[in-house]
Each structure stands twice: as structure tokens, then as C-alpha cells.
Amino acid sequence: MKSExxxxxxxxxxxxxxxxxxxxxxxxxxxxxxxxxxxxxLAFFYSSNADPSGIAGVMQIVSEAYPDxxxxxxxxxxxxxxSPVEAPRWVLRDVAFLEKFKRVIPLAELKEHPGLQxxxxxxxxxxxxxxxxxxxEWGIVMAIPGIRG
DNA sequence: GCCAACGTTGGC
DNA sequence: GCCAACGTTGGC
Numbered sequence: 001m002k003s004e005x006x007x008x009x010x011x012x013x014x015x016x017x018x019x020x021x022x023x024x025x026x027x028x029x030x031x032x033x034x035x036x037x038x039x040x041x042l043a044f045f046y047s048s049n050a051d052p053s054g055i056a057g058v059m060q061i062v063s064e065a066y067p068d069x070x071x072x073x074x075x076x077x078x079x080x081x082x083s084p085v086e087a088p089r090w091v092l093r094d095v096a097f098l099e100k101f102k103r104v105i106p107l108a109e110l111k112e113h114p115g116l117q118x119x120x121x122x123x124x125x126x127x128x129x130x131x132x133x134x135x136x137e138w139g140i141v142m143a144i145p146g147i148r149g
Numbered sequence: 150g151c152c153a154a155c156g157t158t159g160g161c
Numbered sequence: 162g163c164c165a166a167c168g169t170t171g172g173c
Contacts, residue, residue, distance in 0.1 A: 004159090026168080028168095048160090049158085053160070107160075108160095125167070127168090
């Protein structure tokens with residue numbers, strides 16, 4: 001799950017956890033939130049538009065999907081005037097901070113890893129802000145030396 | 150329902 | 162700041 005650290009960093013999550021993963025405005029991501037996640041699932045916190053961009057740590061899904069309140073807030077950057085309160089268009093889930101890696105695992109390092117060639121975030125042109133990770137990919141990333149305390 | 154134009158994402 | 166990739170919009 002991607003976030004720009006300038007907007008919301010893993011330290012922000014660590015400071016106030018759990019938190020709403022707000023602002024996703026993409027129909028594919030909506031399906032992931034609604035149907036592809038379960039309470040207790042683990043997720044990588046991916047820092048995008050960062051130096052370096054890459055995996056910064058681990059969090060956990062701790063709620064079911066429910067309407068993202070920012071879509072109804074005219075003062076919010078994520079306000080969607082086309083989303084009626086009675087039929088909300090966008091959902092989110094609550095996430096809880098679990099762990100910050102000792103270093104960010106840069107995207108370039110993920111791309112070089114022989115076991116991660118099929119990982120969705122590594123694929124060219126892939127811009128979704130939320131993407132699935134297979135158990136195998138999860139294990140490979142977590143086993144990278146020197147990232148865990 | 151097609152598709153060109155436009156906007157956004159996000160790595161580099 | 163550039164630009165590839167791709168989603169969305171809107172005219173027809």
C-alpha cells in the first residue's frame with residue numbers, strides 16, 4: 001500500500017495507530033479494499049515519490065471496508081462531489097502499525113531480486129496505490145538481510 | 150459504445 | 162522537470 005511520505009509517512013502511522021487508509025480513488029483499488037482483504041492481513045507500507053521509493057515497513061489490516069469519510073468533506077483534498085452519502089463510492093480500511101524496517105528497501109532492489117520479478121509493484125507501468133503481494137513474495141522480502149530489528 | 154483529449158501517477 | 166503508462170471524461 002503506497003503513500004507519499006511528504007503527505008503521510010510510516011512515522012505518521014507509527015505515531016497514531018490504527019489509522020484510516022484514506023484517499024484511494026481508483027476502482028481497482030476499491031475492489032481490493034472491499035473484497036481482497038481480511039482483518040488480520042499484513043501489508044507493506046510502500047513510500048512513493050520518496051528518496052528512495054520503496055518498502056518502509058509492515059502494517060496490519062484491522063477493520064472491514066467502510067466508506068471513506070473524506071469523500072464527503074468539501075474541505076478535504078479527497079472530496080468527491082459525485083459520491084452521494086447515501087451511496088458512497090469510495091471505501092477504506094483501518095491499518096495498524098507493526099514494524100518499520102531499519103532501511104527502506106528501494107524499488108530498484110526489488111526489481112533486481114530474482115524472486116520478485118513477478119511482484120506487481122515491480123512491473124512496468126503499474127501505478128495502483130494498493131496491490132496484492134503473494135505469500136512467496138512476502139517471505140522473500142521479509143528475509144532480506146538487515147532490514148529487521 | 151468508441152475513442153481522442155486530458156489529467157494523474159510516480160519513477161527517474 | 163520529463164515523460165511513459167494508464168485512468169477518466171466527454172463529444173459524437
